[in-house]
Amino acid sequence: MHLILENAIPNMIDLWTGSFKGLDEGIHHYQLNPSVWEAIGDATAAAGPTLPYAFCSRPRNVASHERSQCTADSWSFWAQYIAPVLLENKFTSRQYYDHFVDFVKLLRCCLQFQMSREDVEYIRHGFKDWVEKYEEFYYQYSPERLSVCTVTAHALLHIADSIEATGPVWTTWAFPMERFCGSLQPAIRSRRYPYASIDNYIVSAARLTQVELLYNLQRELSLRKQPDPNYGFSHVNYQTCVLLPPHSSEPLVPSLFRKVINALATHYNSTVTVVRAVCAQAQIDQWGKVRRLDGGDTMHAAACIGAREDMRDATYVRYETLVDKYARQPRRKPEYVMKTFYGRLNHILVVTLPPSERLGTTDPAVHFLAAIETCEIERTREDLDIHYYTKLGALDMVDITCVQCLVGRVRVGGQWALIDRSGDLARAIYAAGEDEEQ
Numbered sequence: 001m002h003l004i005l006e007n008a009i010p011n012m013i014d015l016w017t018g019s020f021k022g023l024d025e026g027i028h029h030y031q032l033n034p035s036v037w038e039a040i041g042d043a044t045a046a047a048g049p050t051l052p053y054a055f056c057s058r059p060r061n062v063a064s065h066e067r068s069q070c071t072a073d074s075w076s077f078w079a080q081y082i083a084p085v086l087l088e089n090k091f092t093s094r095q096y097y098d099h100f101v102d103f104v105k106l107l108r109c110c111l112q113f114q115m116s117r118e119d120v121e122y123i124r125h126g127f128k129d130w131v132e133k134y135e136e137f138y139y140q141y142s143p144e145r146l147s148v149c150t151v152t153a154h155a156l157l158h159i160a161d162s163i164e165a166t167g168p169v170w171t172t173w174a175f176p177m178e179r180f181c182g183s184l185q186p187a188i189r190s191r192r193y194p195y196a197s198i199d200n201y202i203v204s205a206a207r208l209t210q211v212e213l214l215y216n217l218q219r220e221l222s223l224r225k226q227p228d229p230n231y232g233f234s235h236v237n238y239q240t241c242v243l244l245p246p247h248s249s250e251p252l253v254p255s256l257f258r259k260v261i262n263a264l265a266t267h268y269n270s271t272v273t274v275v276r277a278v279c280a281q282a283q284i285d286q287w288g289k290v291r292r293l294d295g296g297d298t299m300h301a302a303a304c305i306g307a308r309e310d311m312r313d314a315t316y317v318r319y320e321t322l323v324d325k326y327a328r329q330p331r332r333k334p335e336y337v338m339k340t341f342y343g344r345l346n347h348i349l350v351v352t353l354p355p356s357e358r359l360g361t362t363d364p365a366v367h368f369l370a371a372i373e374t375c376e377i378e379r380t381r382e383d384l385d386i387h388y389y390t391k392l393g394a395l396d397m398v399d400i401t402c403v404q405c406l407v408g409r410v411r412v413g414g415q416w417a418l419i420d421r422s423g424d425l426a427r428a429i430y431a432a433g434e435d436e437e438q
Contacts, residue, residue, distance in 0.1 A: 005076050018031050023145060023147065040062070041061040050409040051419070084381070099133050208221060235368070241290050241368070242290070248286045249285050252349075260397060261276050268359045281354050286303075289305070299345055304347070316406065318404045318406075320402055322338060353367070369398070370398055370402070375389040376392070376393040388417050404422070
């Protein structure tokens with residue numbers, strides 16, 4: 001944490017802005033124009049409303065006095081997701097940006113929950129190559145610039161050895177201790193005797209913990225609001241999510257109703273005429289939020305959640321669905337593959353269909369549907385999992401289980417960059433059935 005997030009990254013910023021220990025840029029040209037760096041700081045701060053609160057705290061303006069308020073968490077998110085977007089095409093030479101991107105890739109690999117031997121070797125050789133480039137760009141093999149070769153830059157070469165000795169970095173990083181120290185700050189009631197205040201708080205907290213454990217009073221003594229098991233709406237067919245208020249039973253507008261009919265016609269492999277007749281007797285409700293269970297995100301429906309000035313946008317999502325590889329060849333046998341999409345979640349619908357012989361159902365059928373305006377992706381950085389779009393496209397109606405997680409957005413020029421923090425390991429895997437493989 002201190003090695004990379006609170007030293008290596010700020011040091012690189014100091015080099016780019018010409019404020020590293022009084023050094024100039026020597027024979028290279030890696031420094032950013034002051035106006036460019038100010039614009040990057042402004043864009044970082046402006047990204048706050050379009051980044052969900054679940055991602056991070058509001059980003060600080062890293063080009064102003066607010067930089068001193070950045071924590072290790074802040075630097076981690078900025079370096080991995082915001083900086084690669086805002087720094088692109090800002091250096092006079094692409095090599096400095098590519099060098100930073102290599103650093104981000106190594107950082108992401110270090111932060112993986114699980115690692116293979118190949119990952120450790122990638123980190124070992126990756127940091128070796130990165131430090132050599134660092135010396136070429138910033139040290140320039142000049143004794144007058146020796147101060148660039150900090151201990152933290154050298155320590156990057158030992159991260160792989162540390163992982164082999166103690167496991168992934170999350171087993172030894174200082175985040176838990178930093179957060180514990182942060183929890184002690186409100187306990188300091190006396191400026192004259194701060195340590196006595198801390199001692200009293202720790203003893204009281206330890207006693208309370210023992211009482212909870214001895215008498216099984218965790219729920220009664222918890223200071224956190226306990227979730228109401230009856231809050232929201234769930235169904236046995238959708239055990240991965242729960243729908244949350246606001247809730248409405250108002251009739252759908254005709255265009256949205258047609259989308260529902262088309263989606264159900266595809267699901268039941270029936271005609272639009274048949275499904276429309278069944279839907280005429282259906283109960284359709286709208287909900288404002290959907291929460292993925294087991295630690296997943298809470299996603300908002302844009303049409304149901306009113307925007308506030310201080311609100312963090314939680315309406316853009318990643319969703320995955322099967323598409324026909326040969327959709328443009330109607331005479332060819334369909335072959336379905338899983339494809340990833342991004343878009344704005346507009347509506348969350350619960351459609352309860354009555355039993356219907358024409359659809360082959362003997363009991364009421366419940367469907368959770370999501371209406372999503374698709375982002376028309378124009379460019380993708382596969383190595384960083386960053387996707388760029390300018391406008392929204394058609395409205396997709398998909399099953400709610402297709403919706404995976406929240407994504408954030410960062411404005412860059414006339415485009416939006418989509419920030420997906422879930423990573424490749426969170427992607428759904430589609431296993432074809434025996435009938436489909438034949």
